[in-house]
Amino acid sequence: MAKNDAPKTAITPTRAEDYAEWYQQVVRAADLAESSPVRGCMVIKPWGYALWENIQRELDRMFKATGHKNAYFPLFIPKSFLEKEAEHVEGFAKECAIVTHHRLVAGPEGGLVPDPEAKLEEPLIVRPTSETIIGAAFASWVQSYRDLPLLINQWANVVRWELRTRLFLRTTEFLWQEGHTAHATEEEARAETMQMLDVYTTFAEEFMAMPVIKGPKTASERFPGAVDTFAIEAMMQDRKALQAGTSHFLGQNFAKASGIKFQTAKETEEYAWTTSWGVSTRLIGGLLMTHADDDGLILPPRLAPAHVVILPVLRGDDTKAKVMEYVDAVAAELRSTSYGGRPIEVEVDKRDIRGGDKQWEWIKKGAPIRIEIGPRDVDGNVVMVARRDRGTKDKATLGRAELVTKIPEILADIQNGLLAKAKQHRAANTKRIDDMKDFEKFFTAKNEDKPEIHGGFALAHWSGEPEVEAHLKDKFKVTIRCIPLSGIDGVADAKDLQEEGRCIVSGKPSRQRVVFAKSY
Amino acid sequence: MAKNDAPKTAITPTRAEDYAEWYQQVVRAADLAESSPVRGCMVIKPWGYALWENIQRELDRMFKATGHKNAYFPLFIPKSFLEKEAEHVEGFAKECAIVTHHRLVAGPEGGLVPDPEAKLEEPLIVRPTSETIIGAAFASWVQSYRDLPLLINQWANVVRWELRTRLFLRTTEFLWQEGHTAHATEEEARAETMQMLDVYTTFAEEFMAMPVIKGPKTASERFPGAVDTFAIEAMMQDRKALQAGTSHFLGQNFAKASGIKFQTAKETEEYAWTTSWGVSTRLIGGLLMTHADDDGLILPPRLAPAHVVILPVLRGDDTKAKVMEYVDAVAAELRSTSYGGRPIEVEVDKRDIRGGDKQWEWIKKGAPIRIEIGPRDVDGNVVMVARRDRGTKDKATLGRAELVTKIPEILADIQNGLLAKAKQHRAANTKRIDDMKDFEKFFTAKNEDKPEIHGGFALAHWSGEPEVEAHLKDKFKVTIRCIPLSGIDGVADAKDLQEEGRCIVSGKPSRQRVVFAKSY
CATH class of the missing domain: 3.30.110.30 (C-terminal domain of ProRS)
Structure with missing residues (x-):
């Protein structure tokens, strides 16, 4: 990518100078998340969490449209459950958080220590993934072929004790969804595995504007305990791949480990065939590395927490009331318009800080469209529109009457443009x-x-x-x-x-x- | 309550026979949740989780409307953080899950054990509440009075090692939201505390149809570390009180413990004033004990995962197609209608099981309205409507053309009736x-x-x-x-x-x- 015309970019270093550090700086400048005092755990800040909520909303809709229901299972997994599937425990034993006590007590040297008298008989593992604990529930829920398929999803936090962590991409605790399903036949379970891989593909391309390649992983890269693992793989701007989601065909491995058996229509007893599939807050790292530039984040409109940010230009008290009245009216008009099946989200930034600082803040946060409104715009019944996917000085005047038709068009154009650009980068x-x-x-x-x-x-x-x-x-x-x-x-x-x-x-x-x- | 006219109720025992056991049996019959193999932790099943999702959606809307933003903070709290506020740690030390190791290793007697070489330098506490870890973040986010108020909410799981647990009412792990805010003045923080108490009151009465009394707790019942704790208290059908939500004015206690300081407009440095407030999956237990009867759950329409369940009466293949076509058309008409600002949620139960079993299943699950449609109803262009808040044999015929106006009216009538009945019970x-x-x-x-x-x-x-x-x-x-x-x-x-x-x-x-x- 060519350097910006501007003498200086909002993010230092640039992608070309130090890609890894650029990534951290964009996370910070966009106010998405920060490291916490807890090793490897992050704080997801409001702008980052709002993005995650939008990701959740769209995926949740797609999961429900394909017949899945949400449920919630315990955070803790008894050690013996994890041990039920040999490859599975082998895969997670080395990086798990273990709860051993249930009370703190005054220690001999002052301060509190885990109470030796409150030691658990069996250690509990903070879930790194939930196949074994959900399997135990499925075993009691499934009796007959009439109980199948069982199509469940869980939105949850999980913990994997990673040694090297990076915000969103690899953290000790992360948020995700994990789908878990049980079926009467191998064919149905395989079809479910592929269906969810397709849901992830659609989501990545249509919402994240992030093109992906879907396909099976090789044996050495399979999920521990799976028969087949399928993934969607995206190319980041540094040309590295990011595994953005996985869908596993688990065969009867976990059904045997957990005892998920059912009576067939012919009254024989068989083990169920299961699948699991998940995406996580890692997607936010992938979205960033697909679209962000040397001025910060660029959000695909279909997932942006705010589609349009209105920046009133307030010069002195005499015009303030006039500008704010116009701003509120424009905001209301836009909010009554929709894009991508949802009302347009408008943020009006009324803070009393320098206009330039405000502008750059929203550039760094990646808001798709900025609208500036000053006294002269009010007089001319126009607004100034800037697109985040264009140069920071590229602004256009739009008549107020055009806004409700033009803004959704511009949003669609940005969304399509981001996908096209990412595809071009991948092809090149x-x-x-x-x-x-x-x-x-x-x-x-x-x-x-x-x-x-x-x-x-x-x-x-x-x-x-x-x-x-x-x-x-x-x-x-x-x-x-x-x-x-x-x-x-x-x-x-x-x-x-x-x-x-x-x-x-x-x-x-x-x-x-x-x-x-x-x-x- | 007088015994039912029917010789037998769907729930055994009845409320009068054994209230505590009746509660457990309603949870089970309504398929809301079940105990898990993990001590004191529950599995929230799809019908119970859908109810929680509806509770979340409405509360989240109310929180955002009052200016709060969601964020996410670490699951783990370093022991030293919990110790920063003396009363706080005193309150939670006796019932906390403690992570001490980060790896399992083969034990001397076979099986895996926590690896002595992977012992944490400082134990981590699985959050019982997040004042201290969120306080640490706030301390770095707040510099100046311009950064205040800081209005944050988190949807999360928390763990309190309770000895006696009961599904929804008291579980080791539970789901909740915890609001955390910081303000420049005591007055503002107190106003926030009361505002959120009012939000909870409105939610309880308007959505849960559960009347509550709001007010401060006495000193002995305060949240550990709070200056004042306010609660909403509801009366259950056994006349006991249920604390359904709390809002705490924390004074400067946690600000001092975490170092949340700011520069005032006069350039002096002061500690912020903070609040916290929360409701949890306990609300589901409260909702059940407010409205359920000896036939199972009764859901207030504004929170019901399905407002209307359509039960096709299929008698032989010759009329099946005709009935199903009519059923699908009625479902579509109702879905295009709204109640309480949302489209009416319709579930069509097409399962091939006995009609009576189907009916009773939805009675026990508390669906507000059941609609039966058989061949004769199709011929007469009518449907049979049964309300969950009336006797199980009380059914009325409604013309198809009336449905789109009558169903929202009936839902509103059920909602209002439930609140009126609960108020009457409390008054009596x-x-x-x-x-x-x-x-x-x-x-x-x-x-x-x-x-x-x-x-x-x-x-x-x-x-x-x-x-x-x-x-x-x-x-x-x-x-x-x-x-x-x-x-x-x-x-x-x-x-x-x-x-x-x-x-x-x-x-x-x-x-x-x-x-x-x-x-x-």
């Missing part, structure tokens, strides 16, 4: 690679402008050997993000990728190109 | 008592029909002595629920209660009657 940095030298160059070549940025997504042949994966991960920190089931606009259709070829490392026959990339 | 069981013998009789007299049920709310004079409170609590298990700021319909206006008198125990001069009751 996705390459078919058939030669190991090219592969090495793709992932190691330095670019003078952006020394830390590698090539992007490599579509290369892989024969299915885990050794090849391990070798490439070890040598280049590159992993197979997924075996693509969807195409990549401007690069390849899905069916083009399922071609015959030879593994880029071993030379063995391969039936498909897979997506290799560095990742978060 | 609230007495002014001025003599200790009457007080004793009120709280200990046995009633032949309902041996466990005592008198209800006693409005008696109290001079303010803690010894009197302790004595009455010890002798009768009766506490002062609040010093009423609101009147009690049909019994007394608020100002009538602020009369001069003499303490019922000590005979000392008193300036007001307070509400004495047994409670949950």
Whole structure:
């Protein structure tokens, strides 16, 4: 990306200067979240939480439209429950928060200590995910094939004791939803797994304006205990991949571990087939790294907590009343208009601070449209409109009468433009690679402008050997993000990728190109 | 309550037979929640969670309308944070879940144990409430009087290690919202405390149809660390009180503990004044005990997950298509109608089970209106309407054309009727008592029909002595629920209660009657 025309950007450093630090600075400048005094846990601030609420609302609607109901299960999982599925506990034992006592008592050296007499007989694990505790409930809910399918979702907090954390992308505690379903047949459970993968794909593209590639993960990247894990993978602006959501076909593994059995129509007893699927507050990190620029966050209108921010330009008391009356009327007109099936959200920033500071605050926060209204605009019955996806000095005059039709159009244009731009970026940095030298160059070549940025997504042949994966991960920190089931606009259709070829490392026959990339 | 005319009720035992067990059986029959394998933690099932979602939606709207914004803070509180406010830690140390380790490792006797090498330097407390961790954030957010007021709310799970638990009423983990605000002056913080008490009062009465008495608690019943605690208190059908929500004026106690300081307009430095206020999933227990009867739950329409349940009566294949077509059309018509500012929620129960079973299931779940539609109704262009607040055999025929106007009217009538009935019950069981013998009789007299049920709310004079409170609590298990700021319909206006008198125990001069009751 070319440097801004302005001598200085709102975010220091820029993406080109230090991408990782730029990310932290955008989170901070947009007032999305901050680190807390609790290791690896974040405070999600009002602007970040409002974004999460919008993500929740849209996903929740999609889950309910596909027949799922919300419920809530305990935060704590008895250790013995986690141990019921061998691979599962193996995957989570190393990074879990363990509750061992239920009372504090005065310690021998002053201060309070866990009371030795209030030690739990069995330690409780703060849920890292809920397959085992929800499985126990399902086991009692499901008796007959008539009780199936059971389609449940939970909005909750989970804890994974990560050593290296980064706001939104990897935190010890995070917020998510976890869907858990049980079915009478493998076919139905597989269909559910794919349906939810498609829901995530639709959500990512239509709401987040973040194009994704969907497909199964390789065996080494599966969820602990799953038979198959499917993911949606997005390309960030530094060309790394972000796993943005996963949908797992769990086979009968967890049904056997938890005892989810049912009587079939033929009166035989069988284990149910289960799935689980989730997305988390990580999506906010993905949204940021897809759209933000060197001036801060850029919010896709369909998820923005405020679509339009009105900034009254107040110059002296004599015109103040006139301007505010006009501002309130414009706000009311816009609020009675809708975009994307919802009323337009308008924030009027009446704070008594410098106009320039106000402007930059909303630029950094990524509000899609800013409207400035001063005394002369009132006299001319117009407003000044600035789009966040254009340069910060690019402003247009709109007649007041046009607003209710123009603003929804502009919002739609911003939404579409963001998706198109993200697709273009992905297409420009996705390459078919058939030669190991090219592969090495793709992932190691330095670019003078952006020394830390590698090539992007490599579509290369892989024969299915885990050794090849391990070798490439070890040598280049590159992993197979997924075996693509969807195409990549401007690069390849899905069916083009399922071609015959030879593994880029071993030379063995391969039936498909897979997506290799560095990742978060 | 008189026994039902029917030979048998859907809930066994009835309220009169065993109120406590009746409660558990209604929770179960209405499919609201169940106990989990984790001590004291519940699973909130879809019907119960949908009710919670409706409670959340309405409260959230009211919080936002009063200027509050949602945010999210860490689940864990470092022990040293809890210790910053002496009364606060004293109040919660005895019942908190403590995280001491962050990894499981293979134990010497097989199985996994907390890894001694992954012991936390400082134990973390699973939040029982978040004043201290939110206070730490506020301390960094507030610099100047311009940053105030700070008006934040959090929807979250909290954990209090209760020894005796009961679904919804008292559980180890529960869901709640906790508002936390900081203000520049005591006056503003006190106004906020009262505003939120009023929001809770409005919500309880207008949405839950549960009349409440609002007022301050006595010193012995205050939130640990608060200067003043205000509560809303409701009367359950067994005449006990339920504290349904609290709003705390925290003075500068937590500001001093957390260091929430600001520069005033006069450039002096001062501690902020803070408040906190919360309601929880306990409300669901209160709603149940206010309205449910011996046939199960009765939901106030403004919070019901489904306003109308349509039960197609399918007799043989020849009429099935005709009935279903009519059912779908009626459902669509009702869904395009609104009640209480929202579209009417219609559930069509198409399950292939016995009609009687279906009916009783929805009676037990408390759906406000059931509509039965059979082949003859289709021919007559009518439907059969049954109201949950009437006898189970009380059904009326309504013409299809009337439905879109009549159903919202019936819903409003049910909502109003539930509130009126609850007020009547409270009025019938609230007495002014001025003599200790009457007080004793009120709280200990046995009633032949309902041996466990005592008198209800006693409005008696109290001079303010803690010894009197302790004595009455010890002798009768009766506490002062609040010093009423609101009147009690049909019994007394608020100002009538602020009369001069003499303490019922000590005979000392008193300036007001307070509400004495047994409670949950």
